[in-house]
Amino acid sequence: MEQRTLGRTGRPVSVVGLGTWQLGADWGEVSEDDALAVLSASTDAGVTFFDTADVYGDGRSEQVIGRFLRDHPEVTVATKMGRRMDQLPENYTMDNFRAWTDRSRRNLGVDTLDLVQLHCPPSAVIDADATYDDLDTLVDEGAIAAYGVSVETADQALSAIARPNVASIQIILNAFRLKPLDRVLPAAAEAGVGIIARVPLASGLLSGRYDEHTTFAADDHRTYNRDGSAFDVGETFSGVDFEAGVRAAQEFSALVRDLGVTPAQAALAWVVQQPGVTTVIPGARNADQARANAAAGSIDALPADVLEGVTRIYDTYFRAAIHDRW
Structure with missing residues (x-):
């Protein structure tokens, strides 16, 4: 699989990585055996980048990855911190x-964390000089090799990109969330900051498998966070209305029907092929999903009618409702 340099980390990472939120919690139960099978299938398919967080399953995701890393030290692991306490500056x-970071190092079984990202902190934290002074100290002490910021909004991304030692930005980017294309991706490319694209399938909507009658388990955030009561609503279905998302996904599926790939693979390829993107981090609940996701990194350039169709679908269903929100 193609490797791209992850911003100021200097590390080569696969254009399709693996998001591991689902290996910890909030997507229904995943056994440890299944979690390890997902990690193994991903690396066998060329994935060299895992994204996790200290709160995924209260550290379970990090711990499973840590066990896997013993035999796969070549994988770059990005974790996140900041959500273990109330979101107050x-x-x-x-x-x-x-x-x-000490807890994450223990969970992952490493002395130095490859990349630590602030986990969608308040804007005041992203804007504060002291934040980056402290992160620089952790680098100097050897606890972390590099740091980045996971953000909710384009303005937060631009604030972090302006900091000289920020290595990467993680942001929601998919065919239903186009705003990062306007300013964030160009600014990151100019600054040499990596872009990690999350929620690339809009919580599964872009797979084309859901209809208006689809339901999810009670412990799945697609059930309990549709109103944003647990965390930013933009993390669930990218913040789009579910019924509108189903209709838009049906149009997207029709748009890519003749490409010889699944709608999910086409959606991932769309993200990978945006200028400035370093890696995209879809989740996977089983080995087959992991292999299918990785294959999206090898899809040829999408045709112009697909690219134009994505913009048309966005303008029709979502621009007015969400473009200015994030």
Whole structure:
């Protein structure tokens, strides 16, 4: 699989990585055997980048990855920190940074974390000089090799990109969330900052497998966070109305029907092929999904009618409702 340099980390990573939120919690139960099978199938298919967080399953995702890393030290692992406490700027302190990174190092079984990302913190944290002074200290101490910021909004991304030692930005980018194309991706490319694209399938909508009658388990965030009561609603179905998303996904599926790939693979390829994107991190609940996702990294350039169709679908269903929100 093609490798791209992950911004200021200097590390080569696969254009299709693996998001591991689902290996911890919030997508229904996944056994440890299934989780390890997903990790193995991904690396066998050429994936060299895993994204996790200290709160996924209260550390379970990191721990499973840590066991896998013993035999696969070539994989770059990005974790995230900051969601173990209330989202108040005063909780983003040097003491807490040390405690959070120490816990992640234990979970992953490493001395130095490859990449630590602030986990969608308040804007005041992203804008504060002290935040980056503390992160620089962790680099100097050898606890982390590099740091980035996972963001909810384009404005947050632009603020972080302006910082000289930010290695990467993680942001929601998919065929239903086009705003990062306007300013974020060009700014990141100019600054040499990597872009990690998350929620690339709009929580599964872009797979084309759902209809208006589809339901999800009670412990799945696609059930309990549709109103944003647990965390930012943009993380669930990219913040789009579910019924509108189903209709838009049906149009997207029709748009890519003759490409010889699944709608999910076409949606992932669309993200990979956006200028400035380093890697895309779809999740997978089983080995077959992991292999299918990885294959999207080898799809030829999408035809112009697909690219134009994505913009048309976005303008029809979503631009007015969400473009200015994130």
